[in-house]
Amino acid sequence: MRVNPNFTPDILNDLWTSQAEEQTDIEELATGRRVNVPSDDPSAAAADVQNQALQSENDQYLQNTTNLEGVLQTADSTLSSVVTALNQAISLGTQGANGGLSSSQQQAIAQQVEAIQSQVVQSANVSYQGSYIFGGTVTQTPPYALDSAQPDGVTYSGNSGTNTVEIAEGQNMQVNLPGSQIFQGSGGDVMGSLQQLITALQSGNSTSIGTATTQVSNALSYLSQQRVFYGSAVSQLTANQSFLQQEQVSLQAQDNSLVGVDMATAATDLAQAQTAQSAALAAIAQVIPQSLLNYIK
Amino acid sequence: MGSLSSSMWIASQALDADQGALDATSNNIANQNTPGYSREIPVLTEADPTVEGNVTYGNGVVLQQIQSVRDQVLQLQIADQNQQQGSAQAQYNALQQVQSLFSDPTQGIGADFTAFFNSISQLSTDPSDMADRQSVLTAAQNLVGDFHSTEQNLDSIQSGLNQSVGQTVSQINTLTAQIAQLNVQVGQMEKLGQDPGTLGDQETELIQQLSQLTNVNQIQTENGLTLTTGSGTPLVVAGQSFALQTTSGASGVTDIASQGQDITGSLQGGQLGGTLQIRDTVIPGLLGQLDNLASQFATSFNAAQASGYDLNGNAGQALFSDTSGAGAASNLTVALSDPSLIAASSDGTAGSDGNVSNLLAVQNQALPSGESPLDTYAGFVSLTGNLTSQANAEVTASTSSLTQLNNQLGSVSGVNLDEETTNLMNYQRAYEAAARIVTTVDELTQSVLDMGSGVTAAP
Numbered sequence: 192m193r194v195n196p197n198f199t200p201d202i203l204n205d206l207w208t209s210q211a212e213e214q215t216d217i218e219e220l221a222t223g224r225r226v227n228v229p230s231d232d233p234s235a236a237a238a239d240v241q242n243q244a245l246q247s248e249n250d251q252y253l254q255n256t257t258n259l260e261g262v263l264q265t266a267d268s269t270l271s272s273v274v275t276a277l278n279q280a281i282s283l284g285t286q287g288a289n290g291g292l293s294s295s296q297q298q299a300i301a302q303q304v305e306a307i308q309s310q311v312v313q314s315a316n317v318s319y320q321g322s323y324i325f326g327g328t329v330t331q332t333p334p335y336a337l338d339s340a341q342p343d344g345v346t347y348s349g350n351s352g353t354n355t356v357e358i359a360e361g362q363n364m365q366v367n368l369p370g371s372q373i374f375q376g377s378g379g380d381v382m383g384s385l386q387q388l389i390t391a392l393q394s395g396n397s398t399s400i401g402t403a404t405t406q407v408s409n410a411l412s413y414l415s416q417q418r419v420f421y422g423s424a425v426s427q428l429t430a431n432q433s434f435l436q437q438e439q440v441s442l443q444a445q446d447n448s449l450v451g452v453d454m455a456t457a458a459t460d461l462a463q464a465q466t467a468q469s470a471a472l473a474a475i476a477q478v479i480p481q482s483l484l485n486y487i488k
Numbered sequence: 489m490g491s492l493s494s495s496m497w498i499a500s501q502a503l504d505a506d507q508g509a510l511d512a513t514s515n516n517i518a519n520q521n522t523p524g525y526s527r528e529i530p531v532l533t534e535a536d537p538t539v540e541g542n543v544t545y546g547n548g549v550v551l552q553q554i555q556s557v558r559d560q561v562l563q564l565q566i567a568d569q570n571q572q573q574g575s576a577q578a579q580y581n582a583l584q585q586v587q588s589l590f591s592d593p594t595q596g597i598g599a600d601f602t603a604f605f606n607s608i609s610q611l612s613t614d615p616s617d618m619a620d621r622q623s624v625l626t627a628a629q630n631l632v633g634d635f636h637s638t639e640q641n642l643d644s645i646q647s648g649l650n651q652s653v654g655q656t657v658s659q660i661n662t663l664t665a666q667i668a669q670l671n672v673q674v675g676q677m678e679k680l681g682q683d684p685g686t687l688g689d690q691e692t693e694l695i696q697q698l699s700q701l702t703n704v705n706q707i708q709t710e711n712g713l714t715l716t717t718g719s720g721t722p723l724v725v726a727g728q729s730f731a732l733q734t735t736s737g738a739s740g741v742t743d744i745a746s747q748g749q750d751i752t753g754s755l756q757g758g759q760l761g762g763t764l765q766i767r768d769t770v771i772p773g774l775l776g777q778l779d780n781l782a783s784q785f786a787t788s789f790n791a792a793q794a795s796g797y798d799l800n801g802n803a804g805q806a807l808f809s810d811t812s813g814a815g816a817a818s819n820l821t822v823a824l825s826d827p828s829l830i831a832a833s834s835d836g837t838a839g840s841d842g843n844v845s846n847l848l849a850v851q852n853q854a855l856p857s858g859e860s861p862l863d864t865y866a867g868f869v870s871l872t873g874n875l876t877s878q879a880n881a882e883v884t885a886s887t888s889s890l891t892q893l894n895n896q897l898g899s900v901s902g903v904n905l906d907e908e909t910t911n912l913m914n915y916q917r918a919y920e921a922a923a924r925i926v927t928t929v930d931e932l933t934q935s936v937l938d939m940g941s942g943v944t945a946a947p
Contacts, residue, residue: 192899193899193900193904194895194898194899195894195895195896195897195898195899195902196898196902196903196904196905196906196907197521197898197902197903200891200894201891201895204887204891227591228584228587228588228591228873228876229587229590229591229869229870229872229873229874229876230583230584230587230872230873230874230876230877230880231873231877232873233869233870233871233872233873233874233877234870236591236593236869236870236873237866237867237869237870237873238866239593240593240598240862240865240866240869241862241863241866242593243593243594243598243599243602244598244599244601244602244862247599247602247603247606248602248605248606248609250606251606251609251610252609254606254610255609255610255612255613258610258613258614259613262613262614320614320617321616321617322614322616322617322839323839326839327837327839328615328833328835328837328838328839328840328841328842329837329838329839330615330616330837330838330839331616331838331839350835350837352835352837352839352840352842354612354615354839354840354841354842355612355841355842355845356609356612356613356841357609357612357845357848363845366613482905482906482909483905483906483909483910484905484909487909487913
């Protein structure tokens with residue numbers, strides 16, 4: 192049977208094919224990726240877009256978590272100093288309620304409580320990176336100012352707004368309590384009770400001093416309850432951080448199985464392509480010089 | 489009755505025939521590597537015999553024809569595969585450029601979307617922070633910038649294709665003019681029952697080249713071939729070729745016309761058809777989708793902006809402008825330059841991040857087109873990837889089919905050197921033998937002439 196005497200195109204085709212395979216394998220090994228252009232695996236490439244977005248979002252959640260930790264810790268430690276101050280006020284109140292004190296001694300105690308009051312106001316006006324953290328969503332002006340005309344001894348210029356931040360996919364966390372809730376809450380009025388104690392001490396009435404001290408102690412326990420919010424928020428963030436880090440690892444693993452290359456397979460493929468190419472080259476070297484003319488003298 | 493002169497005549501006929509056969513062999517060997525060459529075989533037949541009584545005398549050999557060995561059906565199949573391969577290759581080349589715009593998952597529009605929403609998410613942790621607000625604007629600029637550059641890149645791929653349309657059309661015109669010239673000669677020879685030989689080879693080769701460029705229908709007529717495009721527009725009729733014209737269309741695209749009629753839409757197959765497919769269907773489709781995405785995304789984000797308040801307590805203004813449908817991807821701009829105008833607040837206070845959730849919702853909400861912005865973008869990636877890998881598969885398939893067909897054709901028409909060498913030796917021996925007959929008859933004639941002269945012929 193007659194066959195095509197011109198085998199050059201066939202052989203060249205084989206060579207090109209094995210060369211192209213070699214190139215693909217080398218590219219895969221060099222980049223560590225099986226999918227380098229969308230046509231390598233269109234659905235994996237599209238899924239990779241999503242995966243990269245999820246990884247990047249995850250990074251952002253981590254960033255949010257870190258940012259929030261700072262402000263929440265500031266709030267927590269500030270409230271801790273308020274607790275200390277209130278405890279002082281309670282012991283001063285208890286001391287003031289003692290019947291054996293002279294009026295001037297009571298006035299002196301009243302001044303100490305006034306100092307505590309302004310210290311608490313100062314704490315309530317704490318700011319983090321330029322934003323006041325106990326003013327609700329009014330963060331550009333200090334929320335509290337001393338104002339003896341007010342029954343609570345202060346004016347509150349904040350609001351009752353709260354903010355939430357997304358700290359993981361679909362997970363929103365409330366990140367602040369308004370000052371009005373912490374310091375002037377219905378369950379215990381820190382500002383009001385301090386003012387009440389000051390007024391009682393100034394008036395020298397031991398009964399009302401006692402009542403006011405009880406009020407301060409109520410306010411303290413209420414404040415401690417509110418403080419739990421920040422404490423648990425900080426620990427939630429810590430837990431979230433490790434969740435996000437784990438999530439990152441699993442997203443990377445997914446990405447790798449989507450578009451990553453199996454090094455062993457790619458290396459084997461490369462070796463095979465190289466073998467195919469040297470076989471094709473050897474065949475060319477063998478075949479091309481063969482001709483009847485070689486045997487005719 | 490046999491005679492010396494008839495033997496001499498037979499031998500000289502044989503010398504002629506063998507010379508002709510040697511010519512054919514020599515021509516075959518010479519054209520061994522000529523593309524499109526079909527091997528030629530000498531058609532040798534016996535000369536008519538002379539009958540005298542009961543004896544029939546053979547009258548030697550006649551070289552009737554030198555015939556090219558062809559297979560028309562295979563040629564047609566190859567032409568068909570050529571146009572498929574030309575089309576697939578043109579599409580693949582263009583699509584490779586297109587898909588490269590969508591190939592890096594960490595860059596481009598998709599990554600910009602994520603970065604943009606990340607910057608907003610970051611803002612929620614400190615809504616009054618100016619640096620965070622500025623990052624939102626920067627991310628929006630990047631997004632808009634990548635919409636612009638993707639659109640421009642698609643445009644420039646399109647105009648590159650447009651240029652190649654013009655070039656391909658002029659190649660087609662050159663080829664059809666050449667074919668028309670050959671067609672007359674080949675047609676006349678065929679009419680006379682002659683083998684068109686190398687002229688036929690040349691014409692076939694030119695038709696194969698033409699098939700690479702566009703889909704060609706071949707109709708055999710009395711006056712040679714008639715070539716038309718796939719949809720019937722004449723290209724070559726007998727000795728006349730019909731050149732295609734290029735005209736500049738509405739939006740700067742090159743339209744193709746034949747005898748004043750626009751045939752751009754009807755051209756399929758071949759390099760030209762493939763190029764037109766990408767230029768007129770695939771890229772405009774992508775551009776349209778890109779415009780939709782830009783427009784719908786910007787509109788939904790502007791709506792989310794409007795539902796909140798900026799840092800100064802004013803109602804949120806549109807972040808993006810020029811968001812209307814067609815051309816949105818290239819026209820879209822970031823309207824705000826003051827970072828305090830990002831509407832993060834839901835109640836007008838500077839510290840509220842209540843509207844951030846509305847802004848972020850745009851990220852995962854379905855746009856009117858049915859998918860979220862990122863999903864829509866991922867759709868582009870898989871669309872261009874699929875088109876490219878499909879075109880690549882077609883190139884591979886048509887190439888291997890072409891290889892096979894060419895092998896078949898080669899087994900019919902290809903020049904085998906071993907075969908030619910064998911033939912060469914055969915004709916050489918035959919020529920030598922015929923020459924020997926001439927010598928022998930010459931000697932015999934000498935003997936006849938010497939008869940009766942007393943001189944005997946050499947012993």
